[in-house]
Amino acid sequence: MRVKLITKLAMAIAVSTAASASVALPASAAPGAAASSRHAAPTGSAIAESARAAALSHRVQAGLAAKSGLVASDVMVDASGKQHVRFSQTYRGIPVEAADIVVHLDAASRYLGVTRASATVVSLPSVHADVTEAQARGKAASRVNRGVAGAAALVVNQDDGRSTLSYRVQVVPSDGAIDRARTVLVDAASGAVLSSRPAADGFISPQVYDKLRAAGEHAAPAPEAPGRAPAAPPSTSAAAAFPSPASGTGNSIFSGSVPLNTTQTGTSTFTLVDGTRGNSEVRDGRHTSSVSSTVFNTSSVLTDADNVWGNGSTTDNATPAVDAQYGLASTYDFYKATFNRNGIANDGVGSHGVVHFSTNYGNAAWYDGCHCMLYGDGDGQTFTKPLVQLDVTGHELTHGVVSSTARLQPSSNAKIGNEPGALNESLADIFASGVEFGTANPRNPGNYLVGEQLGLAQTFLRRLDHPSLDKLEGAIDYWSTTTPRTEVHAGSGVSSHAFYLLAEGSGSKTINGVAYNSPTVDGQSVTGIGRGAALAIFYQALTRYMVSTTNFHAARTATLNAAADLYGSGSTQYNAVNRAWAAVNVTASNG
DSSP: OEEOOOOOOOOOOOOOTTTSOOOOOOTTTSTTGGGGGGSOOOOHHHHHHHHHHHHHHTHHHHTOOTTEEEEEEEEEEOTTSOEEEEEEEEETTEEEETOOEEEEEOTTOOEEEEEESOSSOOOOSOOOOSSOHHHHHHHHHTTSTTEEEEEEEEEEEOTTSSOEEEEEEEEEETTOOGGGOEEEEEETTTOOEEEEEESBOOSSOHHHHHHHHHHTOOBOOOOOOOOOOOOOOOSSOTTSOSSEEEEEEEEOSSSOEEEEEEEEEETTEEESEEGGGTTEEEEEOTTOOOOSTTTTTTSEEOEESSSEEOOSSTTSTTHHHHHHHHHHHHHHHHHHHHHOOOSTTSSSOOOEEEESOSSSOOOEEEETTTTEEEEOOOOSSSBOSOSOOHHHHHHHHHHHHHHHTTOOOOOSSTTTTTHHHHHHHHHHHHHHHHHHHHHOBTTBOOOSEESTTSOOTTSOSEESSSGGGOTTTTOOSSOOTTGGGSOHHHHTHHHHHHHHHHHHBSEEEEETTEEEEEOOTTSOOOBOOOHHHHHHHHHHIIIIIOOTTOOHHHHHHHHHHHHHHHHOTTSHHHHHHHHHHHTTTOOSSOO
């Protein structure tokens, strides 16, 4: 459900204690939080330099070779003053894949430890490529029918524990079909294809699509509610300078009448640009199938004369944009209010979306190349409505958050396998649920279901409380030795189930009108600590303790570390984390 075509190796580091992505907690919730004001807060770059120096002086623990370099991509400061710096690794100046690290420092910038993606140290006798870029592009293109290869970037692949000089090539079909795009690694010495991963995973997985088509199912979302709210008076005076902020109304397909912050560009002209949320914007793709990095910039700006957008039906071209813009705003607000995260990349920049993407595209996807959302109108057969539901956007934008932090992706390491990718899908579902609860729209109250507005016969796509009730994807409730080989959407059930148990506990209950009955692998009960605390722990774990190769057992460790940061080691919350993972068969003894 992500499109990850560009790996970000460097971000501008301008993070201070006040602007960091730390969870806002009362002093009692995080040990040492009340004392944090006694420390002079160093700038983000000073923290990064302290962390770099600490990593280089602890090379063995950090897994660094003599010719390794570090590029800081994120600096985080907790309420307690504890510091965390995320680095991508280079070797002889070449980017290294699957060898990222997070360095942990105390409030005085003293070394505490490191979390690393690779257990082995990069080692190559040479970084000379025997295969040319053109040859690598040709090899990569052959993996996609009528494939068009982009530039070939030289990288060191450390994913399977061995150091292999490789080319990373992005390949898309000539027709631009986003769901068939691939990220291909080609051995720079032999020309062999090392891996070919989907670069685009839509909200609806290929497996689900095939099952639905084979069954002849026609998803039937709730009926549209055509109608148009009366126009509100313009929020700016006739003499006001343009552009200026404006408050509009949207008539959505799935969320009813919703407020929209827009921009007035003329006396009777408004655009769907939300200046209050980093210029978040939705544009009209006019059915382009281009998956280039310019897809948002080349899409059409949406305008309106009275600042009342859509009519609640697909008969109005703007209606899907209302749902999409509402989803962008709701997700931005959730991350800001819950974790003080300013946008997907925590840089204050709002999200972008493109509606009416492609033709007969029954899906939606996050595209990292343009840092934007792509929404299809449906395929006209299985999915007859645009995929612009609130949890679709919350899920896909969370893939953007993961891409900006841990960059979780499936591994060629047999022990890890698909688990990092499954964890990515799980986190997207977890925080999408959080978006729904945080938004509290009466037409779509918060729940632990995902895709419940798609109109599927099983009434949801996935669910967090009892994942195996999802028969479409064959989701699993518990970890086993076969989990690393399980498809990512099915495997996501393990950590989603652990999160639900941590938040709500086991057994039967009804929340916002939805009945849940969450089981445990050992039949023993779990007492929840509340959704807010569970979200805080999983977010802290994602941003501070997860790396690109984190599997479920490493995620257990990450959430325990997060709980210790926020509530204290041995606290009720810490013990509940341990119990929730044990209830899905992820323990210290079976890892």
